Amino acid sequence: MSNEERPDSLADQAAAWIPPWQRPAPAPPENPTPPTDPTPPAADAADLGPQVPLQGRSSSKIELVEERAGGRVGDDGETGEGVSAEGVTGEGVSGRDLGANVSGEGASGPGRKRSAARARPVAEPPPELDDAELRGALEAILLVVDEPVSELVLAQVLEQPAERIGPMLDEIAAGFAAAGHGFELRRAAGGWRLYTRPEYATYVERFVLDGQSVRLTQAALETLAVVAYKQPVTRSRISAIRGVNCDGVIRTLVTRGLVEECGIESDSGAHLYRTSTLFLEKLGLNSLDDLPPLAPFLPDDVEELADAAR
Incomplete structure (x- = not known):
């Protein structure tokens, strides 16, 4: 055997060997294949086509589906990714939804929820009276x-x-x-x-x-008039104006609902009194501004009387 036909020795082969990281990159093919995602995407029923029957699958077809979908069939028949016992599902899609996809009845995308919106009845406004x-x-x-x-x-x-x-x-x-x-x-x-x-x-x-007297006494009328024109007023002030003690009359007017307490005087701490809403109702008045003025009922020498009282 000549030297040309004799194969290279191991030493020659070792000398001619080039490490992989020093080798030139191979030329890309004309139709490059997409890179493989480490997380396999959810299987689509349209890609599986006739290889994934919904009923009566054989074990070989199940293995083929598992290989393409990148998932495994769970024991409960439904998985988060990959294949379910009822059909091939995407992420968050049940087998029943996939079955509807394959049959053409509608699609349910990942994470989409079907909800029937119920129209709430709108209350009609009440009819306007003529x-x-x-x-x-x-x-x-x-x-x-x-x-x-x-x-x-x-x-x-x-x-x-x-x-x-x-x-x-x-x-x-x-x-x-x-x-x-x-x-x-x-x-x-x-x-x-x-x-x-x-x-x-x-x-x-x-x-x-009908013969029964339900009128207020003269003392009650005078006290009520003082409260109406001087309110808010204390009991001592009312007694000073009338010249007599009026504690009992005040209690009577409060009991009948014509007079009510409205606070406490800051200086003396005495209770203040005023007329109530019932007072306006009984007299047919809308507010205290409708009370008649006192000037026509005062005597001509009222100032002299006031000075004499001092």
Whole structure:
């Protein structure tokens, strides 16, 4: 055998060997394959095609699916990634969703939740009453109230805008006055209430009293007048104005609800008193500003009397 035909010796082969890190990089192929992701992507039912039947898979096909999907079939038939016993699923997709995908009934993407949005019924606004019906409803309510009722309460009860109630009450009051009824509608204590007309007071008094005296005593009337015009006022101040002790009269007025406590005087620590809402209601007044002035009832020499009292 000649030297040319004789294979190289081990020494020659070792001398000609090149380490892998020094070898030139191979030329890339014409159709490069995408790099392999260490985390296998979720299997798609469309990629699996006919190789993944939903029912009656063979073990070989299951192995093929496992190899392509990168997952394993769990014992419970459903896995987070890879293949489930009901079909091939993506991440967070159940086998039932995949079955719907393959059959063309719809797709459920990863993490997508199906929820049927229920339309909530919208409450319809209450119907707006016409003027005639609103007038009749207000008159009916005012006939049964036992104390003045405000416009806001009437609007809430009738479920109507508050801006319609005030003008309608003014119209009703004007209609009663024009018709000459024995009663009238007027404001009192921040609300509205029906009252008998002053010219018919004697007949009403005869019917209500029926021989029984329920009037306040003269002392109670004087004390109530002092509280009404001087409020808030203490009991000692009332007694000084009247010239007599009025503790018992004050207790009577408080018991009847015509006078109420409203705090304590900072200097003396005495209780302060004022008239109540019932007082305005009984007198038919809307506020204390409607009280008649005292000047016409004062004597001409009131200043001389005041100086003499000092």
